[in-house]
Amino acid sequence: MKVFVYGTLMRNQKANFLLSRQKYIGPGEIYGFSLYKVSNWYPGVVKQEGDRVKGEIYELVHEPAKTLARLDDYEGEGSLYQRILTRAVDQNGEEHEVFVYVFNGTVDKEKYIPYDQQPWKG
Template identity: 90%
Template sequence: MKVFVYGTLMQNHRANFLLSRQKYIGPGEIYGFSLYKVSNWYPGVVPREGDRVKGEIYELIHEAEKTLTRLDDYEGEGSLYQRILTKAVDQKGEEHEVFVYVYNGTVDEEKYIPYEQQPWRG
């Protein structure tokens, strides 16, 4: 079971401790999504054809189900974000089936974060 993260769960960010016992695969990208600043503290991705988002790929190797539940709680799964299955590509070009948290609200186009300005750094 793998996850793709693009915000506060990435390395050197405040919530990365939730993934501290998991296997870091490395930088990756998801296609068909756009990145937005949705608050002063965190970003969100929404589906958008032709766009892509930079982030990190992790494999949940320690207490995977429990970790996924913790991530769901942290992300507000079902309200603020929705966890979906998609594909991510790592730096070697290998595809990974990953869970990603998609923002469930309305985004402001003025807060779009272009690919060239990614990954998000808070």
């Protein structure tokens, strides 16, 4: 089971401790999504054909079900974000089936984060 993260769960970000016992695969990208600043503290992705988002890929190797439940709780799965299955591509071009948390609200188009300004920095 793998996850793709693009905000506060990334390395050197405030919530990365939730992934501290998991296997870091490395940088990656997801296609068909756009990145937006959705609050003063964190970003969100939404589905958008023709766009892509930079982030990181992790494999949940230590207590994967419990870790996923903690991530769901942190992300507000079902309300603030929705966890979906998609594909990410790592820096070697290898594809991974990953979970990603997609923002469940309306984004402000003025707060779009272009690809060349990614990955997100808090």
